[in-house]
Amino acid sequence: MATIRDVAKRAGVSVATVSRVLNETGYVHADTKAAVKKAIEELNYKPNYVARSLYQKSSRLIGLILPDITNPFFPELARAVEDVAHQYGYTVVLCNSDGDLEKEKHYLDVLTQNHADGLIVTTNRQNNLNYINLNIPVVALDRPLHESIPEVCADHYGGGKMATEYLIRRGCNFIAHVRGPGQLSPADERCRGFVNAAEKAGVPFYIVESQFDITISEQKVSELLDTYPRIDGIFAGNDLIAVAAVKVALKRGISIPEELQVIGFDGIPLSACFYPSITTIVQPIYEMGQCATKLLIQLITNQGVTAKKHCLPVKLVERETTKRMG
Amino acid sequence: MATIRDVAKRAGVSVATVSRVLNETGYVHADTKAAVKKAIEELNYKPNYVARSLYQKSSRLIGLILPDITNPFFPELARAVEDVAHQYGYTVVLCNSDGDLEKEKHYLDVLTQNHADGLIVTTNRQNNLNYINLNIPVVALDRPLHESIPEVCADHYGGGKMATEYLIRRGCNFIAHVRGPGQLSPADERCRGFVNAAEKAGVPFYIVESQFDITISEQKVSELLDTYPRIDGIFAGNDLIAVAAVKVALKRGISIPEELQVIGFDGIPLSACFYPSITTIVQPIYEMGQCATKLLIQLITNQGVTAKKHCLPVKLVERETTKRMG
DNA sequence: TTGTAGGCGTTATCAC
DNA sequence: GTGATAACGCCTACAA
Numbered sequence A, B: 001m002a003t004i005r006d007v008a009k010r011a012g013v014s015v016a017t018v019s020r021v022l023n024e025t026g027y028v029h030a031d032t033k034a035a036v037k038k039a040i041e042e043l044n045y046k047p048n049y050v051a052r053s054l055y056q057k058s059s060r061l062i063g064l065i066l067p068d069i070t071n072p073f074f075p076e077l078a079r080a081v082e083d084v085a086h087q088y089g090y091t092v093v094l095c096n097s098d099g100d101l102e103k104e105k106h107y108l109d110v111l112t113q114n115h116a117d118g119l120i121v122t123t124n125r126q127n128n129l130n131y132i133n134l135n136i137p138v139v140a141l142d143r144p145l146h147e148s149i150p151e152v153c154a155d156h157y158g159g160g161k162m163a164t165e166y167l168i169r170r171g172c173n174f175i176a177h178v179r180g181p182g183q184l185s186p187a188d189e190r191c192r193g194f195v196n197a198a199e200k201a202g203v204p205f206y207i208v209e210s211q212f213d214i215t216i217s218e219q220k221v222s223e224l225l226d227t228y229p230r231i232d233g234i235f236a237g238n239d240l241i242a243v244a245a246v247k248v249a250l251k252r253g254i255s256i257p258e259e260l261q262v263i264g265f266d267g268i269p270l271s272a273c274f275y276p277s278i279t280t281i282v283q284p285i286y287e288m289g290q291c292a293t294k295l296l297i298q299l300i301t302n303q304g305v306t307a308k309k310h311c312l313p314v315k316l317v318e319r320e321t322t323k324r325m326g
Numbered sequence C: 001t002t003g004t005a006g007g008c009g010t011t012a013t014c015a016c
Numbered sequence D: 001g002t003g004a005t006a007a008c009g010c011c012t013a014c015a016a
Helices: A004-011 A015-023 A030-043 A049-056 A074-087 A101-113 A156-169 A185-201 A214-227 A239-251 A269-273 A285-300 B004-011 B015-023 B030-043 B049-056 B074-087 B101-113 B156-169 B185-201 B214-227 B239-251 B269-273 B285-300
Strands: A061-066 A091-096 A118-121 A138-141 A151-154 A175-179 A205-209 A233-236 A261-266 A280-282 A309-312 A315-317 B061-066 B091-096 B118-121 B138-141 B151-154 B175-179 B205-209 B233-236 B261-266 B280-282 B309-312 B315-317
Touching (some): A004 A015, A049 B049, A049 B101, A061 A101, A074 A285, A074 B074, A074 B091, A091 B091, A101 B049, A138 A285, A151 A285, A156 A175, A156 A261, A156 A315, A185 A205, A205 A214, A233 A239, A239 A261, A239 A269, A269 B269, A285 A309, B004 B015, B004 B030, B015 B030, B061 B101, B074 B285, B091 B101, B118 B285, B138 B285, B151 B156, B156 B185, B156 B280, B156 B315, B175 B185, B175 B239, B185 B205, B205 B214, B233 B239, B239 B261, B239 B269
Parallel strands (some): A061 A091, A118 A138, A138 A151, A151 A309, A175 A205, A175 A233, A233 A261, A261 A280, B061 B091, B061 B118, B138 B151, B151 B309, B175 B205, B175 B233, B261 B280
Antiparallel strands (some): A280 A315, B280 B315
16 A cells, blocks of 8 residues: 555655645645646555544544344434435444443444544433543434433324324224333333323223334234223334234234224334335434434534434324225 | 553553553563553553554454445344454444445445455445455455455355245246346346246246335236236245235235245345245345354454355245145 | 564644 | 654564
C-alpha cells in the first residue's frame, strides 16, 4: 500500500502538500495540485483511515447494538441505519447482544476502543449503566434506555389503543390480548393501550402473557381458546403472536375473521405475506431507523441537538384477519 | 481516556513494561506486574485499538458484504458470521450492496482503508475484478465469486434434483419449476438439477423464470396455472416463490397438497411458519455462515488453507405442501 | 527484568 | 504556497 510519503516523493513535494490537496485545506498551486493528483492516481493511493482516526479521534464508525438480527423486526431497522450512515459517510458495525448484558458490555468496549463515533442501541435493559457515562453520543432505538439518552420509538400505547378500539368497532364482544413479555417496555405500553380502550368501551377482556415467538405463542393461544371459547377478538402483542393465533384458530376450524378477528403489531413482512394476510398496527420501522441515525449523526457533529424523545406514529393496516366494514 | 503513558506514570514504570503486561509478552516481575495491573484498574485504562491497528496493520475487523439484510435469507447468515467472528475476537462490519457494483466498490475501499483483516462476500456478480487483487483474504459465501477465491455454498444442484425426484415420487405427473433470476448461479444450479431429474424420469415439465419476490412470483404462478392447469407439482426456486405458489393455488380453490404439491428451497423461517407449512430443501444457513467465517479466520491467521470449495449438503424437510407417504 | 527511542500514516502548526 | 516537524497511542528492537 502506498503511503502519503510515497505520493509526496513521486510528486516532488512534501507530505504536507499532499495532505492539503487530499483534504482540500489551505492553499496549493494549481500545478502542484495537478502533480499530486497524478501521483495519487499512478500509485493508486488511498488514505489510511486508521492513521487518520488515530489523529482525529474519530473513525466514522457507528455501532448498532440490537438483540438479534434474526428477529424479523430488526433487518429493516438495520438496513435503514446502514443506508443513512452510508449516505453520510459512516460505516456500521453490527452487534447482536441477545439481550445479554455481558455481551453488550463487550461490544461497548470494542466499539469505544475502536473510536466509534456513536451508538444506536436497542436493548431490553433499561437504565443500563453501561451506556450513561460513555463519552460518545448514544441514541436509543425502539426501546427507552435511560432518561438522559435521546430515543426514537413508535407510539406503542396509541397503537395498542387503536388496535383494541378497532376490534371493538368491528363487533368483538370478548377480546383477549396475548401480550409480549413483561419488563419489555413496548409490550407494556401496548398492553396499557389495550386495557385503557377495553375498559373505556366496557368490553370484557382478558390478558395472557407470552413471548415474541410463534411456537410458544401457539401454546398460549391454544390454552386461551380452551379456557375462553367465547373470545371473538385477539389483539396480539406482535405479528409473530398474531401468526400463532391465526394458525391455532385455523387448525381448530375457527373461521377468520368471521368467528375470530385477529390484529397484530409491528408490520413485519410476514404479516403481509401470510395467508390470510394479517391486519396489524404498522410501525414505521425504516423511518425509525432513519430518524435514529440522523439524530445520532447530528449529535456526533454537534448540530444543536433536537428534542429528546421522538415518538413516531403508527398506522393500522386492514387486511384479512379482521372484518371489512361496508 | 487514559493512555498507556498515564498507566506507566502511575505505576512508576515505562510504557514498554505496561505494554508487556498488557500483551503478556516478555518477562516482567510479579511485583511490577501487580503494580501495573493496579494502575490499569484505577485508571480504567483500555487500550486504544486504533493505535494498535495502525502499528499492527490489523484491525480485527471483518467486512460482510451482502445484497440486502432485509432479504429473509441473510439475517441468519449474518448472525452466524457475527457469532463466529465474536468468538475469535473479530468484529463485523455490515454492508448492504444491493448487488450494486459501485456500492460494493465503495465498501471495499472503506473496508480496506480501515485495515479490515478479511472479507466475506455474497455477490451476484461473478468474476468481479474488484475482489481479486485485494491483499486481504476473501471468502465467497452462498455464491461463487471467482475461481481464485475460496467459497462456501450449499449443494444447489443436488437440492434441485432431490426436490424434483421427491415430487415425482409423490406422484406428480406434470411438474413446473418457477425458477429464480437467470445469471444467479444458485438459481441456475437448482434449475439444472430440476431438468436433469425430470428428464431422467421422463416426466413432462415446464420452466418459468421469476424473481425471488412474492408479489412478482404470484403473478408468474398465476399465468402458469392459467396456461397449464394440469400442473400437479411445483418446484419453486426458493421459499418466497413457494409461498407465492401456495397462496395463488389456495386463492383459486386448488387444494394443497391433494391437487397441487409445492416444494421450496432455502428453509427460511417463513417456510416453517407459513400455513400450510412448506416442504422445502433446507440449506444449512447458519452452518454456512460459520464455515465461511472460520475459513476466513484461518486464512487471516495463515493456518494452512483448507480446500478451495466447501459445498455443504442440503436436506429435504417434509411439511404440509406435499403428500405424506404411507 | 526494565527503559529508551523510533516508527506505524495522518494531520496541523509553524516557519519560511 | 510550501515544507519541516510534532503530535495521535501503541508496539518492539535494542540497550542497559
